[in-house]
Amino acid sequence: MDIRQAIKERRSIRKFKPxxxxxxxxxxxxxxxRWSPSWGNTQPWEFYVVTGEPLKKIKAANCRKLEEGGQSLPDIKMPASWPEQLKKRYNAVGRTTLDALGLQREDKAGRQEHTRSMFRLFDAPCLIVVCVDKNSSSVEYALLDVGIITQTLCLLAHDRGLGTIIMASAVNFPVSLKEVLPDAENKLIAVGIALGYPDMEAPINNFVRERASLNEFVKLVK
Ligand SMILES: Cc1cc2nc3c(=O)[nH]c(=O)nc-3n(C[C@H](O)[C@H](O)[C@H](O)COP(=O)(O)O)c2cc1C
Structure with missing residues (x-):
């Protein structure tokens, strides 16, 4: 697949086939x-590729935590506030997602079901948990590198007809994850990538996505 086509076509998948x-x-x-660039070629990323029974356990633990109202304590803090423009975009994607599902804002039960499906990782058959060593001397650069390889992986998956979604919510409960993932005590769990075959009939995988125009984020300095 042409690189430009892959970049433009890749989208977050929120309904997977089994x-x-x-x-x-x-x-x-x-x-x-593996050929993604990284700071000084340190390649700080570490992947757990989880399928089968361990993945079922992770989905079940996530849902249990959600039901119990368990405190979400991700290794990377969730943003508590945004600059106004970013908040607008964040709210807009939330609204568009609910619209695609045909859910009204006041439909609490419907929204809760969507949240449950998110914590079931949208029923994806595979989850890659991306970590870095807690003792990395620069966690910031390590996380930048994680972002780079994450996008590379999503594009390579798309090229093969797979769907992906990068998920902060997949790693909301690191304590439960570490009960399933071997030797993870000293890992900083950065993000999850759920992947599988996309259900492209589903409206949630078809809504029109938005991006800021160039003049909102590019300054030409000549
Ligand atoms: C670091 C990161 C975390 C994300 N976490 C979630 C998540 O927990 N749940 C979700 O539905 N989407 C999540 N997304 C997907 C974004 O909402 C999505 O990338 C964005 O709306 C742009 O849409 P697109 O990926 O379809 O182009 C995440 C994306 C990134 C990069």
Missing amino acids: EQIPEGMLGEILDEA
Whole structure:
């Protein structure tokens, strides 16, 4: 697939088909994603590729926490506030998502079901948990590198007809995750990438996405 096509077509998938991803395909994607750049070629990312029973446990633990109103304590703090423009965009994507699901703002039960489905990782058959070592001397640069490889991986997956969604909510409860992931005590859990075959019939995977125009974020200095 042409790189430009992949960048423009990739979108966050919020409804997956149940089919598993062939292991060989996942292996190829990871093998190619290794070529992402990183600070001083440190390659600080560490991936847990979770499927099957362990993934079921993670989804169940997430939903249990949600039901219990368990405190979300992600290793990377959720933003508490935004500059006005960013807040507008954040609210807009939330509204568009609910519209695509045909949910009214006052439909509390419908919104709760959407939140539950998010904590079930939109039923994706695979979750990649992306971590860095807690003792990285510059967590900021390590996280920048994580962002780079995450996008590379999503594009490589898209090229193979897979869908992905990068998910902060997948790593809201690191304590539960660490009960399933081996040797994770010293890891900083950065983000999750849910992946699988996308259900492209679903309206939630079809709404029109927005982006800021260039003049909102580019200053030409000549
Ligand atoms: C770091 C990060 C965390 C995200 N977490 C979530 C999430 O928890 N739930 C969700 O539905 N979407 C999540 N998203 C997806 C964004 O909402 C999405 O990328 C954005 O709205 C742009 O849409 P697009 O990916 O379809 O182009 C996340 C994206 C990023 C980059």
